[in-house]
Amino acid sequence: MEQKILIVDDEAHIRMLIEQTLEELEDEGVEFLTAENGEIALEIIQKENPKLVFLDVMMPKMNGMEVCRRVKKELELKDVFIVLLTAKGQELDRQRGQEVGADVYMTKPFDPEIILSKAKEVLGIE
Amino acid sequence: MARVSLKNIVGKKNEINSAVLALMDQLKEATWIEDENGKLLLGNPTETPGSLFPVNLDNEIIGWVKGDENSLTIANLLTYLVQKEAEKKKLGTEVLNLYQELNVIYNFSEQLTQTIDPDVIAQLTLEQAIHSIPSDSGVIVLWNEEKKQLGVPARSGELLFNEEHLRNNPGVLIKIGLSGQSEIITDLSLLKEKGIIENDVHSLIYAAMKVKHRIMGAIILAGKNVEQYSAAHLKLLVTLALQSSTAIESAMLYEKNIREAREREEAMLRIHEVTKKFVPHEFIRSLGKETLTDVKLGDQVEKIVTVLFTDIRDFTTLSEKMTPEENFHFVSSFNARLGPVIRSNNGFINQYLGDSIMAIFPENPEDALRAAVGMQKAVYELNKERKEAGLSSIRAGIGMHTGSLIMGITGDEFRMDAATISDTVNTAARIESLTKYYKSPLLLSDHTLQYLNGQNNFHFRHLGSVKLKGKNNLLSIIECINGFDELQFERKLQTLSQFNEAMSSYHDQQFENALQIFQTILTNDPDDLTAHYFLNNTKKYLREGVPKNWTGAEEMVSK
Numbered sequence: 001m002e003q004k005i006l007i008v009d010d011e012a013h014i015r016m017l018i019e020q021t022l023e024e025l026e027d028e029g030v031e032f033l034t035a036e037n038g039e040i041a042l043e044i045i046q047k048e049n050p051k052l053v054f055l056d057v058m059m060p061k062m063n064g065m066e067v068c069r070r071v072k073k074e075l076e077l078k079d080v081f082i083v084l085l086t087a088k089g090q091e092l093d094r095q096r097g098q099e100v101g102a103d104v105y106m107t108k109p110f111d112p113e114i115i116l117s118k119a120k121e122v123l124g125i126e
Numbered sequence: 127m128a129r130v131s132l133k134n135i136v137g138k139k140n141e142i143n144s145a146v147l148a149l150m151d152q153l154k155e156a157t158w159i160e161d162e163n164g165k166l167l168l169g170n171p172t173e174t175p176g177s178l179f180p181v182n183l184d185n186e187i188i189g190w191v192k193g194d195e196n197s198l199t200i201a202n203l204l205t206y207l208v209q210k211e212a213e214k215k216k217l218g219t220e221v222l223n224l225y226q227e228l229n230v231i232y233n234f235s236e237q238l239t240q241t242i243d244p245d246v247i248a249q250l251t252l253e254q255a256i257h258s259i260p261s262d263s264g265v266i267v268l269w270n271e272e273k274k275q276l277g278v279p280a281r282s283g284e285l286l287f288n289e290e291h292l293r294n295n296p297g298v299l300i301k302i303g304l305s306g307q308s309e310i311i312t313d314l315s316l317l318k319e320k321g322i323i324e325n326d327v328h329s330l331i332y333a334a335m336k337v338k339h340r341i342m343g344a345i346i347l348a349g350k351n352v353e354q355y356s357a358a359h360l361k362l363l364v365t366l367a368l369q370s371s372t373a374i375e376s377a378m379l380y381e382k383n384i385r386e387a388r389e390r391e392e393a394m395l396r397i398h399e400v401t402k403k404f405v406p407h408e409f410i411r412s413l414g415k416e417t418l419t420d421v422k423l424g425d426q427v428e429k430i431v432t433v434l435f436t437d438i439r440d441f442t443t444l445s446e447k448m449t450p451e452e453n454f455h456f457v458s459s460f461n462a463r464l465g466p467v468i469r470s471n472n473g474f475i476n477q478y479l480g481d482s483i484m485a486i487f488p489e490n491p492e493d494a495l496r497a498a499v500g501m502q503k504a505v506y507e508l509n510k511e512r513k514e515a516g517l518s519s520i521r522a523g524i525g526m527h528t529g530s531l532i533m534g535i536t537g538d539e540f541r542m543d544a545a546t547i548s549d550t551v552n553t554a555a556r557i558e559s560l561t562k563y564y565k566s567p568l569l570l571s572d573h574t575l576q577y578l579n580g581q582n583n584f585h586f587r588h589l590g591s592v593k594l595k596g597k598n599n600l601l602s603i604i605e606c607i608n609g610f611d612e613l614q615f616e617r618k619l620q621t622l623s624q625f626n627e628a629m630s631s632y633h634d635q636q637f638e639n640a641l642q643i644f645q646t647i648l649t650n651d652p653d654d655l656t657a658h659y660f661l662n663n664t665k666k667y668l669r670e671g672v673p674k675n676w677t678g679a680e681e682m683v684s685k
Contacts, residue, residue, distance in 0.1 A: 016218060017221060017222055017225050020218040023218075112222060112226050
């Protein structure tokens with residue numbers, strides 16, 4: 001079955017950068033989905049059931065923490081691997097991230113090598 | 127151009143896909159799209175196509191549009207779309223590279239904040255540089271302003287740089303670029319000539335490390351391959367160089383501050399140690415202060431102490447025979463011998479006055495007495511040495527008194543001194559001068575005797591009382607015989623009780639008796655000068671009688 005990755009960030013260039021970083025996975029049949037705010041992200045997660053979600057914390061409408069909490073604690077979708085992305089200096093978020101059930105926590109600017117290797121790990125590629 | 131697959135453009139359910147489908151529907155004949163291998167991507171193929179048109183990207187065929195002559199439109203459209211997609215991808219890759227670079231710089235910044243050691247910063251910088259800009263070798267050179275030489279705090283990779291030659295040829299480096307530019311250079315003939323780099327190095331990339339406009343050094347990387355370095359590499363290296371320059375500058379400033387602070391502290395400590403030698407620490411402590419800097423005009427304390435004076439008999443006559451330099455050496459060596467004796471007996475030297483020493487024993491009169499005996503022995507030792515050198519013996523007199531003393535800081539704002547003011551000092555000085563009079567080397571007052579602990583090994587002879595010039599009260603003078611050499615001490619010890627008895631008779635004006643006893647003493651101990659003195663006095667009183675109102679006390683007519 002085709003695996004899906006959802007990229008959620010209100011900044012277009014971040015969405016584009018993450019897609020660019022994971023470009024080679026397209027050849028493995030991975031489909032990329034994007035969302036620019038938490039509400040849309042929640043819809044897509046429920047509808048498309050992506051394996052991996054890159055979730056920015058600071059967004060309008062609904063922030064990443066809330067999305068994560070709903071997915072992990074309320075809807076209890078265990079198969080969705082969530083990577084929270086946040087700006088450096090917001091280390092307190094790390095603890096909150098754990099509380100809402102995030103799987104991995106990364107700071108921006110993210111290390112593209114790490115993003116790629118994590119994605120491959122979660123999707124079971126290479 | 128980046129690689130683009132036609133499948134990704136039209137093969138998926140997206141806007142392009144829908145639009146192309148709609149377009150194909152419009153055409154009369156069936157049209158379909160295949161990839162470069164003939165695999166169907168979109169549309170419904172018929173048996174044989176009337177026409178086929180390629181979709182190109184960078185002179186490469188990445189797919190086919192098959193159908194009738196109208197398929198050309200679609201092929202052209204797809205070619206255009208594919209090209210746009212490729213451009214977008216290329217831009218995306220560039221942005222990603224920049225982002226990665228940003229990440230490197232961010233992380234590097236964080237690393238730099240973790241350390242304040244310039245050498246560690248240099249090493250971290252070089253590691254990061256080689257990690258991001260693959261090279262066969264690298265060094266960081268820093269100019270040491272103090273030593274006026276080039277240092278190499280970090281090196282990595284193969285041994286392609288000869289550090290010794292590097293250090294010895296700063297001029298060459300300046301020529302190739304320590305001037306402040308950052309470059310990629312492939313003309314390495316001069317460097318190879320000087321043996322600074324190995325011959326198989328093809329190119330160098332270096333970035334100057336600057337703070338404001340001062341050049342501190344450079345990061346230099348070496349590569350053996352052709353076209354190893356690009357403009358992008360240079361940009362990154364320049365950024366790393368800038369970051370590390372500031373960090374190294376701060377670190378060196380920090381080290382300099384620490385060093386200077388330590389030097390100041392050491393200097394202060396030295397001054398403190400030295401002041402202790404000029405103003406006795408015990409004096410300052412008695413005032414309740416720790417250091418000379420804590421002391422104020424007017425600080426004072428009153429204490430019961432024993433004051434001891436010593437000086438060299440007939441010093442004026444002695445010094446006449448010596449040059450000023452000899453005089454100085456003489457007094458200096460005298461003081462050098464006696465000083466330790468005083469200190470090892472809980473006393474401190476308050477003042478040196480020419481050939482005289484004034485010492486204070488704040489704890490116990492016994493300390494002073496022990497010190498006095500020790501000092502006498504030291505003088506005997508000195509005389510032995512002088513005799514061997516063919517010099518005359520010297521005699522020293524020691525006098526002490528116990529009483530109240532005020533130690534304080536006196537003077538004015540700009541000239542202060544530690545002063546000891548009290549009658550005790552004057553009395554001690556007078557007692558010391560009495561040693562000349564009674565021909566006895568060690569005298570103390572009855573006050574000192576009173577404060578002494580009963581259990582002691584000292585032996586005393588009472589020499590009667592004196593009425594010091596300008597004073598009304600009588601003072602009892604006592605001689606301690608422990609300081610004499612063995613023979614003299616034994617003799618005096620034997621005649622001790624007799625002597626005291628004789629003095630008793632003398633005081634009671636029983637001069638006949640006194641005379642007899644003194645003479646007996648002198649038979650046994652002809653060197654007892656003090657006994658001689660009193661014998662003469664006895665004889666005098668026997669001859670002339672005593673003055674009116676004679677109390678037995680000696681009247682001191684001079685100081």
